[in-house]
Amino acid sequence: MTRRQSGFTLIEVVVALTLLGLTYAAILGAFSGSLKLVRQASEYRNAVLLARSKLDEVWVDPSLDIVNRDAEEIYGGVTYSYKIEIRPVNVVEEAFKEKLKMPVKLEEILVEVYWGETGKEKTYALATYKMSPADIIPPGQPGAPGQPGAPGQPQGGAAPATPPPAANQPSPFGMGSK
Numbered sequence: 001m002t003r004r005q006s007g008f009t010l011i012e013v014v015v016a017l018t019l020l021g022l023t024y025a026a027i028l029g030a031f032s033g034s035l036k037l038v039r040q041a042s043e044y045r046n047a048v049l050l051a052r053s054k055l056d057e058v059w060v061d062p063s064l065d066i067v068n069r070d071a072e073e074i075y076g077g078v079t080y081s082y083k084i085e086i087r088p089v090n091v092v093e094e095a096f097k098e099k100l101k102m103p104v105k106l107e108e109i110l111v112e113v114y115w116g117e118t119g120k121e122k123t124y125a126l127a128t129y130k131m132s133p134a135d136i137i138p139p140g141q142p143g144a145p146g147q148p149g150a151p152g153q154p155q156g157g158a159a160p161a162t163p164p165p166a167a168n169q170p171s172p173f174g175m176g177s178k
Contacts (some may be wrong), residue, residue, distance in 0.1 A: 043115060047124040070083050082114070084110070102134055106129055110127045111125070
């Protein structure tokens with residue numbers, strides 16, 4: 001009687017180890033790719049948060065020294081540069097500006113954030129519009145609200161008094177007065 005030996009041959013072991021190695025490499029590649037995507041999403045989120053916070057700062061106080069200059073901040077080991085611009089928006093043609101004397105002005109606030117390697121920079125821009133008084137005139141000065149020369153006020157003095165309607169006068173809306 002011949003006795004049969006049990007076990008694996010060398011070729012079977014080599015094939016099994018090769019398949020195991022290929023599977024491990026595929027899993028590692030997928031894991032590495034997902035980590036890269038998570039890092040990119042985190043960088044993008046930080047850029048959005050930085051842009052929003054700078055926009056809020058400028059919205060509250062446009063005279064801050066962060067306007068119209070480049071600056072940098074570091075979040076999570078990544079350097080983010082940003083630039084803030086405030087630009088007037090012309091909604092009325094130049095020919096009509098003097099006639100209309102708009103009491104408000106419209107401004108565009110633009111925040112640009114950029115990060116990443118030179119040549120592969122990523123950017124995020126956030127813009128909004130803000131309406132504010134055209135010129136701030138101290139109260140009591142000609143042209144200030146409630147003063148002659150102010151928008152909506154008659155030129156040359158106080159507003160004429162409007163007489164109260166007479167008791168028997170018919171209503172201008174076609175109904176008689178009671």
